[in-house]
Structures are given as C-alpha cells and as structure tokens.
Amino acid sequence: MxxxxxxxxxxxxxxxxxxxxxxxxxxxxxxxxxxxxxxxxxxxxxxxxxxxxxxxxxxxxxxxxxxxxxxxxxxxxxxxxxxxxxxxxxxxxxxxxxxxxxxxxxxxxxxxxxxxxxxxxxxxxxxxxxxxxxxxxxxxxRLPKFALVPFGEGNSLKPRRNLDVRLLEYPDFQGVRYDGVVADLHAEDLPPQWEKFLARCALSHVPVYHVRQIYESHTGRVKIEHLSENVFGSLLPPLFYVGFKRVVDTLAALLLLPIFLPFFALLAVLIRLDSPGSPIFVQERVGYRARRFKMYKFRSMYLNCQGTGYAKGICDPRITRIGRWMRKYRIDELPQILNVLKGEMSFIGPRPESVHLSESYEHEVPFFSYRHVVRPGISGWAQVNQGYAAEVDEMNKKLQYDFYYIKNFSLWLDILIVFKTIRTIVTGFGAR
Known part of the structure; x- marks a missing residue:
C-alpha cells in the first residue's frame, strides 16, 4: 500500500x-x-x-x-x-x-x-x-488480465481467447490484481471519480492503457480514422533498419535467384502449355515513395480477361488451372525477386497496389500515401493474417493491417511475418 x-x-x-x-x-x-x-x-x-x-x-x-x-x-x-x-x-x-x-x-x-x-x-x-x-x-x-473502464470506446473491447478483459462496476479493483487498466482516455463522459481512480492506478504503478493500444496489439490492425505516429515517436520508420533491411533483401535476392531460375524455366513452360500468352505478367504498381514501377508475376489468368475492380474470389473464371495452384501457394509472386533486386520492393512489406486502386484510395483515405513510406513487399502483414482481399470492406481491413505494420516497423515483426509466410505457403491459407 x-x-x-x-x-x-x-x-x-x-x-x-x-x-x-x-x-x-x-x-x-x-x-x-x-x-x-x-x-x-x-x-x-x-x-x-x-x-x-x-x-x-x-x-x-x-x-x-x-x-x-x-x-x-x-x-x-x-x-x-x-x-x-x-x-x-x-x-x-x-x-x-x-x-x-x-x-x-x-x-x-x-x-x-x-x-x-x-x-x-x-x-x-x-x-x-x-x-x-x-x-x-x-x-x-501470462494471459493478460485487464480491468476495463466502462466509458467511451471502452465498451467496445471484448474478451478474446488470448485476452482476459473484465468490466469494472466501481472505480476499485475489489481485491483483484490486474496487469493494467484499459480506458478510453478521450471519453467525454468519464466521471471525475473514475479520473481519480486512473490517477490512483498510476500512483500504484498499475499501467493505464488507452483502449486503442490494446485493440491494436491484439488484432494486429490500426484503425485508420486518423494518422498516428509509429512506435518510434515519428511518422518516419527508423532509417537504420530501412538501410539494414535493404542490404539483407539484396543479399537474399542474389542468393535465391540462381537457385530458383531452373524452377522458373519449368514453370514458364507449364504456364505456356496451359494457356496461350506470355508466362510473365507485368503490371504497373505504386511503390516506395509513391513511385510507379513494373511488377513481375507469373501469369495466372487467361489473356484479355480484365477485372472490373476487385477480385471475384476462389471461383473466378479468369484464373487458369495452373494459376489456381500457383495462387494457392503464392508461387505466382516469385518473379518479384527481380523487383527486390532492383530496389523497387522488399521481401516483407505492404503489397503494392495498382495505379487504379491507389488513386481511388487517395480520395477515400486522405493519408493513404503514408503507406508508401516503406518499400512494398512480396509478403506482408495483411497477407499472412487476412489472405487476399476480395471486397471493399476487406480492402479497408487490409489497410488497417498495413498501417499496423508501418507503425511497428521492426526486425521482430518481419521475423514473425516470415514464419507466417512459411505457414501460408505450406497450407495455402487465404488463397483465391
């Protein structure tokens, strides 16, 4: 005491x-x-x-x-x-x-x-x-146990499998020990006695978290109603890690490209036998610092089968037989190792969007261009958690994952994405 x-x-x-x-x-x-x-x-x-x-x-x-x-x-x-x-x-x-x-x-x-x-x-x-x-x-x-202050956005936080949240009825723990207190610190209806309670928590060295901190850490997404700083306290990712990651990407691309070339040649023949047209699909995308570049993929659709916006899901008739298999295990993305070698992409990062979708989101989300502060990636936080986005609502959710990655840009998050990517390749999670 x-x-x-x-x-x-x-x-x-x-x-x-x-x-x-x-x-x-x-x-x-x-x-x-x-x-x-x-x-x-x-x-x-x-x-x-x-x-x-x-x-x-x-x-x-x-x-x-x-x-x-x-x-x-x-x-x-x-x-x-x-x-x-x-x-x-x-x-x-x-x-x-x-x-x-x-x-x-x-x-x-x-x-x-x-x-x-x-x-x-x-x-x-x-x-x-x-x-x-x-x-x-x-x-x-070690299962986190938090006391929840029932005002503002605090009521929207629900218990999860990996999170024990208990709603407080009174401004007191009543003998229960918690890892911290979660509250909407911007709630306008927070009564004075609850404000004093939060001050008592701080004096007792009990952490007080804003509700959005807990939401982000347990969903892996950042709400995009406004632009917020990253964990390093600025809108820019740490420049040292940006440079370090670029060196690692280059070395890995130089190592993997000769190993994959025979496989690429075999796959190109199979694609050509399955449907007419070039085995490589080239599309202009928006990448690092909003610069446009040509992204390479193995062609997984029939020629002259353009979409009208968003993908149609797993039964999309535009996808070829071998293309369906390539998409399931993300093999169609492998030629982007060339983009990595050229410095246009990274192995890990937000997926680059087409010019059409980027321009559309620029109008809907004023700070959408902040997504281009890091290099786009072959695999990313959204892909390993959500899979392919097929509808507008799913695309908005994908943006929340992308902004979480940028906000928490670090070696440790990249390592986790690598592990999840391996699981995705093995299981075909999120394929379309």
Whole structure:
C-alpha cells in the first residue's frame, strides 16, 4: 500500500505479478540464467562430466558457447515475437529454435572449428522442451488480465481467447490484481471519480492503457480514422533498419535467384502449355515513395480477361488451372525477386497496389500515401493474417493491417511475418 500524503488516502491497488518472487520467477534474468544452465551446461556436463568444469578443451568451449548464444537468440526472438502475436507463440517455437541452431552450426562449419555434434543436438532438444514448457505455463500465468473502464470506446473491447478483459462496476479493483487498466482516455463522459481512480492506478504503478493500444496489439490492425505516429515517436520508420533491411533483401535476392531460375524455366513452360500468352505478367504498381514501377508475376489468368475492380474470389473464371495452384501457394509472386533486386520492393512489406486502386484510395483515405513510406513487399502483414482481399470492406481491413505494420516497423515483426509466410505457403491459407 502507498500513502498519499496530500489527501491522506490509503491506495490499495496492486498490480498483478508485482511481488518480488513473481518478478524474479517470471523475469528475463531468471529465464536466461536457469535456461542457460538447463540447455547449455547440462548437455556439456552429461557428455564430459566434471572434467569439463576443471580443464575444458577448445571443442568443449566452442560447443558450449555456440549453444548458449543460440539459446539467447531464441529467448529474445520469442519474447519480441510474442509482443506482436499476442502471446500465441507455440507455432513459432520450433522454427525459431531450428533456425537459431542451424545458424550456429553453419557458423561453426564455415569457421572450421571443432565441436561436439551430440551436445548441440541434445541442447536443441532441451531448448525445444524448455520453450514449450514455458509457453504452456505462460498460458496460465501470462494471459493478460485487464480491468476495463466502462466509458467511451471502452465498451467496445471484448474478451478474446488470448485476452482476459473484465468490466469494472466501481472505480476499485475489489481485491483483484490486474496487469493494467484499459480506458478510453478521450471519453467525454468519464466521471471525475473514475479520473481519480486512473490517477490512483498510476500512483500504484498499475499501467493505464488507452483502449486503442490494446485493440491494436491484439488484432494486429490500426484503425485508420486518423494518422498516428509509429512506435518510434515519428511518422518516419527508423532509417537504420530501412538501410539494414535493404542490404539483407539484396543479399537474399542474389542468393535465391540462381537457385530458383531452373524452377522458373519449368514453370514458364507449364504456364505456356496451359494457356496461350506470355508466362510473365507485368503490371504497373505504386511503390516506395509513391513511385510507379513494373511488377513481375507469373501469369495466372487467361489473356484479355480484365477485372472490373476487385477480385471475384476462389471461383473466378479468369484464373487458369495452373494459376489456381500457383495462387494457392503464392508461387505466382516469385518473379518479384527481380523487383527486390532492383530496389523497387522488399521481401516483407505492404503489397503494392495498382495505379487504379491507389488513386481511388487517395480520395477515400486522405493519408493513404503514408503507406508508401516503406518499400512494398512480396509478403506482408495483411497477407499472412487476412489472405487476399476480395471486397471493399476487406480492402479497408487490409489497410488497417498495413498501417499496423508501418507503425511497428521492426526486425521482430518481419521475423514473425516470415514464419507466417512459411505457414501460408505450406497450407495455402487465404488463397483465391
């Protein structure tokens, strides 16, 4: 309890997980330290025994250092990805652990240093077990629990599978501990006693969130009634990451293009045999900084079958037989690696719109051009969450996803999109 000396009031609000032992057990230091002992030093001790601690060889040092760095990378990546996936990280544990350990093995291999393969494999299995155990425990203890102030837009926020929202009847927690309080801070009908309650929460170190913050973090969308700053406090994405991402895109395109060229040639022949016309479809799109460019795709429709605006869905008669298969697994987008190499696109970003749709949205959404502040992508946040947009309402929803991506433009969100893209390719999610 905290004493308010100004008015002589005893504040009895307590935040969830605020006690010292809770902060210790659920904190990052505990997870790192105990996790490192479990996945890093336990396999080493099991392999070499107490000799490892007394007189470690270079092989033992190399192996332990590699698995420890891999575990640290896994821990930080999953914690950041959890922020954008609203805690639903189970599907990303195995890919994250696998990539981190494969990267560690690749570094060991190319630097030609010796290491113990059995220890690396055992550490990989233990890391998977540790992360899955942490996830299932977190589902019980880490499910966000918020107190909702019932005024303004606060009434529109509903409980979700990954969000526990409880409507307050009185300006008091009544003995329940919450992770934070959600309120419409701009509500005109917020009574004075509730304003004092929010002040008490702040004094008690209980976070107070605006309702739109929680809406965005748990839907992955930004409402587009107005233009808002991104998480870095300005309308511009971080220039360092923009440059870093461009370098990664170029290197990845140079690596993938020679690998895919034989497949491209085979696919071009199949498209040509399936229907007459060029296997490559070229369309003018609006891209980075609102510049127009020619985007390449494998042709998936019959020639001279122009649409009248939006797509017609999965039964669109304009789509060829092989085109339907390509669209399901997004293979028709692969030639855009050339656009990436030319600097017109990125692997991850908002999908570039046609000139016609861009001009239309410029009239409907005054700040639509802000969408062009980052390079468009082959895959994006809207595609992996929504799939193809076929109607006007779906296109508006797609814009909300795009603005969320721009607002939260970061390496961690791009990593999450990569994982979701792999799932999309494997399952054909959102195809038309």
């Amino acid at each position: 905290v004493s308010d000396s100004g008015v002589g009031v005893r504040i009895e609000l307590e935040r969830r997980h605020s006690r010292w032992y809770e902060r210790l057990l659920l904190g990052l230091p505990f997870q790192l330290f105990v996790g490192l002992l479990f996945v890093g030093f336990l396999p080493a001790w099991n392999r070499w025994g107490w000799v490892f601690w007394q007189d470690a060889t270079q092989v033992q040092i190399n192996t332990t250092l590699a698995v420890s760095l891999a575990y640290v990378a896994v821990t930080f990546t999953l914690r950041r990805v959890m922020h954008f996936s609203s805690g639903q990280t189970a599907a990303y544990i195995l890919p994250t652990v696998s990539f981190a350990y494969l990267l560690a093995i690749a570094v060991l291999f190319f630097t030609r240093v010796d290491y113990a393969r059995q220890v690396v494999f055992a550490s990989f299995l233990l890391t998977c077990f540790w992360c899955f155990a942490g996830y299932f425990l977190g589902r019980r203890y």
